[in-house]
Amino acid sequence: MDFGLSQDQELLQQSAAEFLVAECPPTLVREVARGGDGYPRALYRKMAELGWMGLVVPEQHGGSGLGMLDLALLCEQLGRAVVPGPFFSSAVLATLAILHGGASAQRKRWLPRLASGEAVGTLALLEESDRLDAAGVAMRARKRGGTWTLSGSKLFVTDAHVADLLVVACRTGGRNEEGVTLFLVPRETPGVTVLPLPSIDVTRRTTEVRFEHVELPADAVLGSPGRGWRTVARVRDAAAVLLAADSLGGAQRALELAVEYSKVREQFGRVIGSFQAVKHLAAEMVSEIEPARALVWYAAYAADALPREAPRAASMAKACLSDVYSRVANRAVQIHGGIGFTWEHDLHFWFKRAKWNELAFGDATWHRERVATLAKL
Numbered sequence: 001m002d003f004g005l006s007q008d009q010e011l012l013q014q015s016a017a018e019f020l021v022a023e024c025p026p027t028l029v030r031e032v033a034r035g036g037d038g039y040p041r042a043l044y045r046k047m048a049e050l051g052w053m054g055l056v057v058p059e060q061h062g063g064s065g066l067g068m069l070d071l072a073l074l075c076e077q078l079g080r081a082v083v084p085g086p087f088f089s090s091a092v093l094a095t096l097a098i099l100h101g102g103a104s105a106q107r108k109r110w111l112p113r114l115a116s117g118e119a120v121g122t123l124a125l126l127e128e129s130d131r132l133d134a135a136g137v138a139m140r141a142r143k144r145g146g147t148w149t150l151s152g153s154k155l156f157v158t159d160a161h162v163a164d165l166l167v168v169a170c171r172t173g174g175r176n177e178e179g180v181t182l183f184l185v186p187r188e189t190p191g192v193t194v195l196p197l198p199s200i201d202v203t204r205r206t207t208e209v210r211f212e213h214v215e216l217p218a219d220a221v222l223g224s225p226g227r228g229w230r231t232v233a234r235v236r237d238a239a240a241v242l243l244a245a246d247s248l249g250g251a252q253r254a255l256e257l258a259v260e261y262s263k264v265r266e267q268f269g270r271v272i273g274s275f276q277a278v279k280h281l282a283a284e285m286v287s288e289i290e291p292a293r294a295l296v297w298y299a300a301y302a303a304d305a306l307p308r309e310a311p312r313a314a315s316m317a318k319a320c321l322s323d324v325y326s327r328v329a330n331r332a333v334q335i336h337g338g339i340g341f342t343w344e345h346d347l348h349f350w351f352k353r354a355k356w357n358e359l360a361f362g363d364a365t366w367h368r369e370r371v372a373t374l375a376k377l
């Protein structure tokens with residue numbers, strides 16, 4: 001691996017940072033979080049024009065044809081600006097599922113629409129068991145004649161209320177990994193109901209999706225029946241890496257907010273940043289963030305270049321950043337004192353996103369156990 005970024009990657013990183021400072025200030029995050037559906041369409045139109053929604057979609061399907069490291073650099077900036085809305089659901093989860101698991105007609109049909117922002121997608125994976133492995137997929141899909149019927153419920157489906165397309169993991173037979181089939185389900189299909197769920201992170205909306213005798217044609221199967229788990233596993237690893245990247249950017253911004261505040265808040269006639277106790281907190285934050293960056297970049301690089309390394313690298317990055325972002329956001333609140341705890345201050349957007357990122361797609365314990373298993377410990 002080349003340990004530096006290419007010139008193009010540095011440009012992407014810098015232009016994304018500048019764009020988001022201008023176009024997604026905390027005032028917009030607050031406005032979006034307060035009401036409506038949590039989806040700032042004007043911002044997303046501009047993001048799509050910049051090619052962000054289809055960053056890893058091949059050029060032949062209307063995307064930019066870039067790699068996972070590029071997407072991780074972008075996600076880092078999105079996390080830094082706590083960008084609200086369905087980017088992660090659509091440009092990461094649904095796009096990668098179709099890219100990795102779709103037949104060519106399915107890729108041709110959906111990838112240009114997702115890349116242009118014309119359509120929003122998401123992944124419906126988890127159920128009541130909340131298991132991230134194949135045994136967690138229990139919802140049944142049955143075939144009769146040329147038609148599939150889906151019945152059951154999916155939980156913690158991000159942004160399904162604004163999605164045009166749901167990629168739904170179902171059991172069509174067998175146990176564990178054999179017999180998991182992915183379906184492409186337009187949200188408007190009769191029998192699909194989306195219900196909001198309360199969520200700690202106000203920048204991303206979570207839903208329950210119910211399927212009551214939802215009838216689908218044979219070509220709604222993504223790829224081939226019974227072969228969906230390979231795709232889910234790949235998307236799950238990618239999601240872990242990109243949430244780690246989002247966390248990296250978020251942690252960096254939380255640190256900056258705390259340091260900025262410590263330079264202006266005065267107590268006992270001095271700025272609080274001059275007290276050694278506060279300096280120590282900030283130094284600990286820096287010393288956690290910097291090594292974490294290497295794990296995220298390596299895991300993103302491995303996703304494209306080192307497929308055998310990729311699952312372990314993804315888990316190492318997610319385990320580390322689950323902890324680091326939460327700890328850093330927590331310390332940032334401590335440095336702010338009472339004001340950091342309030343709705344009036346912006347810091348809670350990062351604090352809550354840290355909690356969501358910590359738990360989604362496997363918490364630190366889940367990923368550490370996986371690293372141990374993969375290392376045959």
Ligand SMILES: Cc1cc2nc3c(=O)[nH]c(=O)nc-3n(C[C@H](O)[C@H](O)[C@H](O)COP(=O)(O)OP(=O)(O)OC[C@H]3O[C@@H](n4cnc5c(N)ncnc54)[C@H](O)[C@@H]3O)c2cc1C
Binds near residue numbers: 278336337338339341
């Ligand atoms: C949920 C909640 C309920 C509350 N309820 C009450 C209440 O009922 N009544 C009330 O009076 N107050 C209440 N408070 C306010 C609380 O007492 C203050 O938040 C607290 O005293 C911290 O003061 P501050 O927010 O001004 O932070 P600051 O004093 O500005 O401190 C900010 C940071 O600087 C550090 N710092 C400050 N001075 C020094 C120093 N000399 N050396 C090293 N580090 C320093 C602090 O440890 C902290 O990390 C409440 C706060 C919260 C969050």
